[in-house]
Amino acid sequence: MVPMRFDVWAPDAGEVEVRVDGRAHDMERDPERRGWWCADVPAEHGSRYAFGLDGGPPRPDPRSRRQPDGPEDPSAVVDHERFAWAQEWAGRPLPGAVLYELHVGTFTTAGTFDAAIEHLPHLAELGITHIELMPLCPFPGTHGWGYEGVSLWAVHEPYGGPDGLKRFVDAAHGHGLGVVLDVVHNHLGPSGNHLPAFGPYFTDRHHTPWGDAVNLDAPGSDEVRDFLVGSALAWLRDYRLDGLRLDAVHALVDTRAVHLLEELSGAVDALAAAVGRPLFLIAESDRNDPRTTDPREAGGMGVHAQWNDDFHHALHAAVTGESQAYYADFAHSPVTAVAKTLRRVFFHDGTRSGFRGRAHGRPVDLTTTPGHRFLAYTQTHDQIGNRATGDRLGASVPAGLLAAAAALVLTSPYTPMLFMGEEWGARTPWQFFTDHDDPELAAAITRGRRREFAEHGWKAEDIPDPQDPATRLRSCLDWSEQAREPHAELLAWYRRLIALRHAEPELTDPALDAVHVTVGGHTLRLDRGRFRIAVNFSPEEALVALHHPGRADPRGYVPVAAWRPCPPPADTGCLHLPGHSVAVLRER
Known part of the structure; x- marks a missing residue:
């Protein structure tokens, strides 16, 4: 063992100790960083440690790189230099990309990085350029969507932990595939979140659907912003990722002159220059605001791309005929709505949204904005999993309309994205599932899910129980489908379209005014x-x-x-x- 620096931000604590491999060591205030505590303690790769504040119970490190026993237990030291990378990787830029959204826990029945590696040749042959992994931060239990993660610097252990992710990224790069990670900065899960014990990571100045907002503009927010930016850079640097997808950035309430997104995009651009390979950010935003992706020098946030739900909603209404909830805005004349989103990006670009009861959005400057800044898709984890039974388009839409929707996505001026299994019209559902070990919380989630859909006429017994292990198993891909009809024909169609897109520059031309x-x-x-x-x-x-x-x-x-x-x-x-x-x- 060698002396290792342990530090933690705990501005309101009177005394702090770090417990390394079962032994307690007093920490001292850092004279150069307000609110920080530090100690040099002998440790090695794999050493377990936790922090005690003012005599309280041991808690995991907010910046933990590994939670080997779950989010409630001690952290573990990770030496990232120990991993032997096999691939030299120059990176793949976003322009010209075809993304593939993938959930590690249901991509295979095994639900691990190593199991997912076995199917990378399929994605390379399909013509995918980047895999977009759904969130990987530790969450309670074994199986879940990942949006209830609580350690924003660590990797969910049941998937394979830090080394498992590195093996996956290295293997993907070996197949010429970039890797993007979905990260959640707008909230933490309801279980295992110890951040409030350490400092003002949250503020009651603003409220979100998940409660108090992450503190981006109240006292102490400098350190919180540094925590989030540092986490993002660590994923890109330590795991050699190619980009990040930022969950629900409209829930990042920030009144400061420099918004967190602008700060983050600047930091990512600087890291890209330092490591000599392209890196990018993709925002999920429901604001329909092109300033999210406008360059910083032009007064924008500088995020490199954003999801375009308007394109999805219009196309979904056109192929399904659905008109409930937000689809109502698109269902009056869905083909015309599809046309507008192909020409002008947003359907709501300052027009009235009946669903919202107000005007919504802002026009995109078609003469200066490249189309690759917007993602186009027919299915995503949200648009499938947030349906009552998690049914995919392939379960009810005729194959010809699936083919038509795919053609519009893959010949559009936007960056296409597929959801796993879409390429063969998977019939397996993708349902909402959790694995909470707190029985009260688990029961509350099940009741809440069923109550939500009961308001729309569904019977409680028809709504899958998120806590039932069978719900997750039903959501796993059936890889044997792709060899059978009608799936094989659709898969061949996707391969043909993606090959055309790669071969014909006119199909990736980002000029929106053309x-x-x-x-x-x-x-x-x-x-x-x-x-x-x-x-x-x-x-x-x-x-x-x-x-x-x-x-x-x-x-x-x-x-x-x-x-x-x-x-x-x-x-x-x-x-x-x-x-x-x-x-x-x-x-x-």
């Missing part, structure tokens, strides 16, 4: 350079005009990908498109 969309009843035509993407949302055959603006002869298009056989365009320049179908055509 996108043209034409709507005709239940049909839509998307123009991307020499390409025409014709979609028929109706079950009946339809004619789709392929006229090119300013072109005298509308003929000369050949299908390069079609979900169902269709005759070449007629002399009139119209395509006879079968019902529930899509065709991608290119000028001769």
Whole structure:
């Protein structure tokens, strides 16, 4: 063992001790950092330690790199230099990317990093460029979505812990795949959260759906912001990740002149320059505000991309006909709504949202904003898992409409993202599941889930119990599906579309002002350079005009990908498109 520096921020404590491998050591105030305590204690990789404040019980380190026995127990020392990386990795930038959202605990039945590694060749062959992992911070129990993590610097042990994540990232890089991690800065889980004992990590000045807000602007917020930024940089640096997805940034209440997102994006850009590879941030935001991704020098936050739920909602309404909740805003004329989100990014760009009862959003400057700053998708963990029974589109939507939706995502000017199993139209549900060992909390979650959907007409017995292990097992992918029809046909379609996107620069052109969309009843035509993407949302055959603006002869298009056989365009320049179908055509 060698002397190792242990430090902790506990500004209100009168005395602090660190207990390393069962032995207590008094800590001293750090003379250079207000509110910090430090001690040099012999320790090694794997040593267990915890902090005691004013004679209180031992608590894990807020900046713990490992929680080997769960979030309530002592932390463990991690020497990141011990891991032998096999891959030299120059990184993959966001422009031109195709992302794949993956939940480690249900990607396979085993639910571990090592089990997930076995399926990386499938993702590489599919044409994926980046895997977006759902949150990995420790949470109570073995199985859960990950959004109730409580140690923002550590890796959930049942998945494989720190070394398991490193093996996964190294293997992914070996297949040419970047790795993005979903991180949650807006709240911590209800169980195992010891941060309030150490300092003002939360404030009652603001409130969120999870209670008191994370302290970003009250006294003590300098250290809290440093805690969050430091955690983000540690993931990118210590685990060689390529980017981070920031959960629900609209819940980060920050009244300071420099918003946390601006501070974080600047720090990530500086780290990218230091390590010599591209790094990026992707925000989840419901504000429809392009300033989230506008460059800092232009007055924006500088985040590199953001999810676009408006595109999802419009496309979902068009292929399902659903009109409940927020889909009501899109259901009046869903094909027109899809067209607007393809042309102008946001459906609500200052227009009235009936669901919200007010105007919502802000227009995107189409002349200066590149399309890759916005993510397009037909399914995500939220949009599936927050349904009553976690049903996917593949469970009820005709294959032709699944193919049409995929074509619009993968030929759009945006950064496409798939949800695991979507590529073969997985029929397995993805349901809400938890694994709390506190019986009162577990029962409250089950009651709350069933009460929520009872308000929308569901019977309690039809709502899966989040605490039932069978709920998680039902949510695991069935990898045998992809070899059977109709799944195999859809998988081949996704592979074809992604290959086209990678091969044809016009399909990744981020120029939003060059996108043209034409709507005709239940049909839509998307123009991307020499390409025409014709979609028929109706079950009946339809004619789709392929006229090119300013072109005298509308003929000369050949299908390069079609979900169902269709005759070449007629002399009139119209395509006879079968019902529930899509065709991608290119000028001769």
